[in-house]
Amino acid sequence: MQTLLKILARYSNFLVFLFLEVVAFLLIAYYNPYPRSSMLSTANRLVAWEYETADEIGSYITLRQVNAHLAEENARLRNLLAGDSSFNAVYHSAKVVQMTNDKQRNYLTVNRGARDSVYHGMGVRNADGVVGIIRTVGEHYSIVQPLINTASRLSCRFAKNDYIGTLEWDGKNNRYARLADIATHVEVAVGDTIVTSGLSPAFPEGIPVGVITDCKRNPGDSYYTIQVQLSTDYNRLKYVELISNNNRSEIEELNHGLD
Amino acid sequence: MDWTKQIGRYIVVMFLQVLLFNRLQLAGVCHPYVYILCLLMMPATLPHSVDLLLGAVAGLIMDVFCNSLGIHMAACTLIMLLRPFMLGQMVNDIERLNAEISTHTLGIDAMAKYTSLLVVIHHMTVFLLASWSWTHIGFALVETAVSSLVSIALILGYNFVKYR
Numbered sequence: 001m002q003t004l005l006k007i008l009a010r011y012s013n014f015l016v017f018l019f020l021e022v023v024a025f026l027l028i029a030y031y032n033p034y035p036r037s038s039m040l041s042t043a044n045r046l047v048a049w050e051y052e053t054a055d056e057i058g059s060y061i062t063l064r065q066v067n068a069h070l071a072e073e074n075a076r077l078r079n080l081l082a083g084d085s086s087f088n089a090v091y092h093s094a095k096v097v098q099m100t101n102d103k104q105r106n107y108l109t110v111n112r113g114a115r116d117s118v119y120h121g122m123g124v125r126n127a128d129g130v131v132g133i134i135r136t137v138g139e140h141y142s143i144v145q146p147l148i149n150t151a152s153r154l155s156c157r158f159a160k161n162d163y164i165g166t167l168e169w170d171g172k173n174n175r176y177a178r179l180a181d182i183a184t185h186v187e188v189a190v191g192d193t194i195v196t197s198g199l200s201p202a203f204p205e206g207i208p209v210g211v212i213t214d215c216k217r218n219p220g221d222s223y224y225t226i227q228v229q230l231s232t233d234y235n236r237l238k239y240v241e242l243i244s245n246n247n248r249s250e251i252e253e254l255n256h257g258l259d
Numbered sequence: 260m261d262w263t264k265q266i267g268r269y270i271v272v273m274f275l276q277v278l279l280f281n282r283l284q285l286a287g288v289c290h291p292y293v294y295i296l297c298l299l300m301m302p303a304t305l306p307h308s309v310d311l312l313l314g315a316v317a318g319l320i321m322d323v324f325c326n327s328l329g330i331h332m333a334a335c336t337l338i339m340l341l342r343p344f345m346l347g348q349m350v351n352d353i354e355r356l357n358a359e360i361s362t363h364t365l366g367i368d369a370m371a372k373y374t375s376l377l378v379v380i381h382h383m384t385v386f387l388l389a390s391w392s393w394t395h396i397g398f399a400l401v402e403t404a405v406s407s408l409v410s411i412a413l414i415l416g417y418n419f420v421k422y423r
Contacts, residue, residue: 013307013340020315020336027322027329028388041326054278100325102287104390107326143326171395174287 042098042109043138051098052111068095071239074127078241088246089204092116093239094124097141101234104150104171108132112242113140123202123243129231130154130209131240133202147209148174148234155200156209159193161186167194167209167228174234177210179226186224188215194228201251203243269297269317277324288402291409294321295381296417298335299374303346303356314339327389334384338377345373362415363422370418375411382407 008015031040042048056064075091092112099108112118114137122134124144132146145152147169154167156179165181179194192212198205214227245251276294283289298314305313318335322328346356349369362370386399386406 013311016308016311017336017340020311021333024315024318024329024333024336027332029329031328040323040328042324044323047324050274050277100281102290104395105326 038113038136038138038141038143041136041138041143042107043113043136043141043143045138045140048097048109048111048138048141051109052095055097067239068093071095071241075241090244090246092118092242092244094242095239096237099146099234099237101146101148101174101237106146106149106174106234107135108144108146108237109141110144110240110242111141113138113142115139117244118142118242119244119248121202123200123245124240125203125207125243126232126237126240128208128233130196130203130207131232131237134242144240146234147177147230147232154209155197156194157197158186158188159195159206164197164199165194165226175229176213177228177230179212179228180223182224182226184217184222184224188212188224188226190215201245201248204245265297265301269294272297273320276321281325285405288398288405289409290386290402290406291413292321292331292382292385292406293410293413295335295338295378295410296414298339299342299377299414300360300418302359303343307343310339310342311336330385330388333388334381337384338381341377341380345376349373361422362418371411371415374414375407378410378414379403379407382410 038044042051071093075093078091079089094110094112097109097111100106108131110124118134118137120134120137124131124134124146130147132144132149132152134142135145136143147154147167150169150171152167152169155164156167157164163182163186165179167177167179169177182188190212194209194212196203196205196207196209208231210228210230212226213229216225218225272294276292280291280293283291294317298317301310301313303310314335315332318330318332319328321331321335325331346360349365349372350356355364358364360370360373364370365373383400383403386402387396390396390399
């Protein structure tokens, strides 16, 4: 017993180290797919506030007001246009408070949270097209997982016909993504537009996703390798719109019945 | 050594880290993590286990700002484990470690070696854990090389300015 205690005392520092590393790796394993906690992420009010304030300091205040006003008006006009009754969308404008666009797993923080009735899985777009999906909701801020996150998948279709594929990002260039699952019997041309399929409850049908810039057909493979230039330029993203699906509870209920 | 000064510097450095260095964009390969200068330069008067805890906390705070829970914590704890051994190799006179670790206490050569080694270990851990796959390992290594160079230059530059 005494020898055991001696050994423990001798290696106590190393044991502390091991304990801390185990905690760190548990955190990585649990949180790495996406930030789950609104406290321990940029959805934390204090953290987001720091980013937001710093952003304010460095910009022209009047220009910002004009932009915010335009963003709100955009959301309002889109509400008027939203005629797709199967989706019943309502748009809310939001400002991007913080974002990364040069990592493998990128996220952006927006200044809308649970008190603005933001919910997990909400679609996010801007004037150009799809931005991403709400991942973590805090009281005042939320985290969006954009298309440029290696964990993101989006169901898309061709604007010209109804063939459906999955959009994924390879973690390299934040302007381009790949469209998978398009069989080689489909006619594909450079310049074709890709839009949302409407199959996910996050987005209504027909929101622009990108334009095909390259299309390869590997011998022996029955699927194309398609490169898509994303409609949204993540290098200059300031305002976004959150898409709230008013039929959501009904869809969830139906899906729940299937499980 | 005045610990309020150490904490004050930590807050200033974290602000710069989050608002300036985290926003650097050079082809996606330059992410210097200068905040570890607070851990590297901290006087070596505390028990080793306390050093480890401080490293873990500093890493965790950084993780909250980067949405990368656990990654910086693992890296910071690792460099805090190695720190006393590195210092032991470089300094014979233990008394000197009661002051801030710097070019002044260690000398330029030893401080450059100490900083470079720990910065590279920290950055490599962060980028390898962040990529979390073997397919991106080449990119993670380029990221480590570029970011480490910038971090080392900034930390040593700070030393030169302070102890000119």
